[in-house]
Amino acid sequence: MDDKLKINQQLCFPIYLLAKDIIALYRPLLNAIGLTYPQYLVMLVLWENHSQTVNTIGKKLSLDSGTLTPLLKRLQQKELVIRTRSSEDERVVNITLTNKGALLKNNAQCIPEQMVEAMNVSIEDLTSLKELVIKILNSKK
């Protein structure tokens, strides 16, 4: 009789732990450039596309305005982004990288490599993990 409610029987608990562990590994690396993990995600999105609406950023990261509005205000305080209301549609807020924000990308270049090293796992395992996770993410309607 195996108890399906045993913590080590749970399928989701390891993923919850891994997600927290990964963010903990990022923390010292991101701390060096003054970002938190969610802030880093926003910056990644902006480094790919200099100026985007709050809505667009939210869709790419699955975050809503309740999370993004204060986060973006913190990035603005750090002078990494500028927030401006769209003139075509006053409801829309455009987030644009400052020069400082764009230049921060240089300091972030080493992070992916440092993370692979910090995780102490083979590229093969990382790759199959990523593919499996993406497959499962896509399996939802």
Place this chain on the structure above:
Amino acid sequence: MDDKLKINQQLCFPIYLLAKDIIALYRPLLNAIGLTYPQYLVMLVLWENHSQTVNTIGKKLSLDSGTLTPLLKRLQQKELVIRTRSSEDERVVNITLTNKGALLKNNAQCIPEQMVEAMNVSIEDLTSLKELVIKILNSKK
């Protein structure tokens, strides 16, 4: 020239998304029994062992007192647990299931099965994901 800082190149972003998605799938199921996901984890640990110290629970779930103290006070308000100082060591707080807390396990029995269905993924994929994640979790020193 692939840009290692592209969001879809990141290995950790899919895991971050999956962890959030899983908690989102749990939410309606756990809402039915009045728990959040971290509260559910604490209850899982207590259903396996009726009475444990805050410290023990924290080690099992990788959560510190800053998170657990208020969470456990909420479980106490719901009359699912009792918090008592140990008489042998006054620094230690014992968390004990109430009758109500123990009985809640019956209402939770169906959740693992409902989750597998909600995730809409084959058992094979879930199993290999879990094993890979555990392997990676263990690969740290």
Place this chain on the structure above:
DNA sequence: CACAATTAAATTTTACACAATTTAATTGTG
């Protein structure tokens, strides 16, 4: 054109999560 419906952010509330500090109790060593 009017006005209901929709949309985009912001705000509010509740609840983690973690770092750092504080408080109180216990333990180890001289």
Place this chain on the structure above:
DNA sequence: CACAATTAAATTGTGTAAAATTTAATTGTG
């Protein structure tokens, strides 16, 4: 025994997350 070091929780502060509500602007239909 004394007292520094350690340990366990609690507290404080900062920063996500998500649900629900609010505000303001825009769009669609009669």
